[in-house]
Amino acid sequence: MERFYPNRGDFIALVGNLRTLGDLFRLRNTIRKSGTPSELLPVPNKGKIVPATRRSDHAPFWDAGYPAMMVTDTSFMRNPHYHKPSDKIETLDLDFLTGVCRGLEAGIRRL
Numbered sequence: 001m002e003r004f005y006p007n008r009g010d011f012i013a014l015v016g017n018l019r020t021l022g023d024l025f026r027l028r029n030t031i032r033k034s035g036t037p038s039e040l041l042p043v044p045n046k047g048k049i050v051p052a053t054r055r056s057d058h059a060p061f062w063d064a065g066y067p068a069m070m071v072t073d074t075s076f077m078r079n080p081h082y083h084k085p086s087d088k089i090e091t092l093d094l095d096f097l098t099g100v101c102r103g104l105e106a107g108i109r110r111l
Contacts, residue, residue, distance in 0.1 A: 010037055010096075011037035011039050012031060012036060012038045012072070013038070013039050013040070013041060013072050013073070013074055014031075014038060014039070014040045014070075014071055015043060015047075015053050015058075015069060015072065016040070016041075016042055016058075016068065016070070017042070017043060017046065017047070017067060017069075018044055019066075020042070020067045020068065023067070023069065023111055024042055024069060026107065026111060027069075027107040027110075027111065030103060030106050030107035031103030031104065031106075031107055033106075034099065034102050034103035034106055034107075036096070036099035036100055041053065046059070046062040046063055047059065052077070056072070058070045071100075071104065073096075073100075
């Protein structure tokens, strides 16, 4: 995936099954317009080709045949503090988080 995506964790990722493809593009474009870098990853076969894409609450919806997406900063792949005792508010980029929230709010209104 390194051929298609940035090697820095300075973006928000939108991961969805193929039924969400249009929404993925619309949401990504709106988030980008709000000033926050965003990438999308449409995954076929319920994400089974890339198991890391199933590590959240959206996977059971995929399994049941529903359109669903995950919004992630890629957690453990980018954040050395993820789910560790050092995972504290001081280690978070709150300005980035604010941008993500603003972009999502605007994007969800357009879905």
